[in-house]
Ligand SMILES: Nc1ncnc2c1ncn2[C@@H]1O[C@H](COP(=O)(O)OP(=O)(O)OP(=O)(O)O)[C@@H](O)[C@H]1O
Ligand SMILES: Nc1ncnc2c1ncn2[C@@H]1O[C@H](COP(=O)(O)OP(=O)(O)OP(=O)(O)O)[C@@H](O)[C@H]1O
């Protein structure tokens with residue numbers, strides 16, 4: 001039986017896509033069958049694997065708006081145990097159309113239910129907003145992972161986001177669990193980062209992942225060569241951290 | 257006569273809010289009368305100035321959804337020549353309501369027309385999306401400033417974003433000009449950043465601002481103490497860069 005994990009945050013640029021790609025790859029390398037679904041109109045998952053518009057025929061947009069079967073939108077990217085569904089939104093008119101269809105909040109849950117048993121993990125990369133698309137993801141998900149940068153705006157946004165998640169959960173998906181808060185882009189040299197991490201671990205004690213993702217150049221360089229970081233440099237601090245996170249997530253599931 | 261500048265990018269975390277606050281403050285210190293309008297449901301502008309929910313009665317949400325006059329939503333934050341309009345969105349239901357009202361794309365243009373002559377610059381901080389709220393901003397604006405981080409995802413998103421802007425301009429606001437592309441968070445030590453900046457300056461020759469904003473701790477620390485960077489440390493590389501940008505913008509206006 002698969003677990004659907006939504007990676008969401010209203011704050012932009014906190015490492016949602018980087019986490020979706022590298023956590024997904026690490027779980028796949030550890031033998032889990034993984035499907036990465038890109039819900040963000042930016043289409044960063046496709047960009048990460050250099051899937052240009054020419055080789056993408058269908059994406060989540062076509063499944064949601066044009067009722068294409070999900071199976072046709074699943075792309076093989078040549079990695080064992082890892083498949084992706086790109087967004088495939090080409091312009092702003094399609095984007096508005098996509099958000100409007102997503103007003104039916106249980107749409108994605110229904111779409112994913114048909115293929116759930118083929119995967120161990122289905123990971124949803126969300127856009128930086130709390131609109132209809134993210135609510136669709138939270139309704140379809142079993143668990144939620146929230147990346148947080150150790151910066152003021154990101155910390156500030158967290159409290160409000162958690163309150164909203166509680167409301168959305170009560171209304172649309174009472175079983176939704178918080179998998180955890182993941183600290184990303186941690187730079188050990190910055191005093192402010194250590195202070196914010198201290199605050200996070202104090203205020204959100206039991207829900208912050210043990211694994212902290214360091215700021216690491218290899219993580220930002222990997223998408224430029226179309227790879228997850230584990231395939232660029234397996235021993236880099238970024239790759240090691242995402243492996244540890246994958247193990248932490250597999251172990252927490254076994255404990256349940 | 258005032259100039260309305262929208263600060264927009266679909267990519268999250270590229271420095272839209274940091275630019276709105278610090279460019280706005282620099283223009284105000286240089287004697288320009290500035291209004292900062294926060295269109296982003298995250299409400300980062302209010303967070304930047306520590307305007308907690310208790311001291312905000314009305315915001316752009318109330319103007320757009322509840323038809324409150326804009327004048328009631330303008331907050332004085334104790335800085336000469338600088339006033340702000342916070343977003344004031346408290347939960348996800350209000351957020352969906354806000355985005356739905358924004359389907360009328362000329363709404364903001366009408367709202368701002370009543371107060372334009374009281375300011376030299378009106379700066380719009382946009383959410384990280386290309387949805388109805390950003391289209392409202394692009395319809396109301398005279399000019400657009402696009403912050404870009406020297407990173408792969410941000411560079412990749414730029415081409416598509418510029419194409420969409422052209423389409424939106426043709427349809428809703430043919431006079432919309434591109435003020436420029438602003439390179440933000442530049443870390444001189446990173447080889448990949450220099451390469452991306454070279455690519456930006458080559459592909460977008462005449463539209464990249466001369467001023468480049470460096471990655472600078474003071475810029476990230478200032479919001480934590482409720483201030484723009486110029487009031488935390490006027491001589492910091494971050495404050496100096498935003499002053500230069502303000503001068504570049506004032507001069508380009510005079511040249512026109
Ligand atoms: N740990 C890290 N170390 C260094 N760079 C990182 C790290 N994590 C992410 N990045 C870089 O920071 C930027 C933001 O990350 P990413 O795009 O994954 O965030 P996001 O939350 O998905 O953004 P958006 O809100 O636009 O969807 C990217 O350029 C990415 O390459
Ligand atoms: N030049 C800089 N140097 C160091 N830190 C910066 C710089 N510019 C912005 N930051 C920090 O980077 C993070 C992202 O910046 P900011 O929130 O302004 O981006 P944004 O585009 O408004 O994000 P969003 O897409 O969520 O609205 C913030 O924590 C901010 O403090």
Ligand SMILES: [Mg+2]
Pocket residue numbers: 016017018040044125126
């Ligand atoms: Mg992303």
Ligand SMILES: [Mg+2]
Pocket residue numbers: 272273274296300381382
């Ligand atoms: Mg912002």
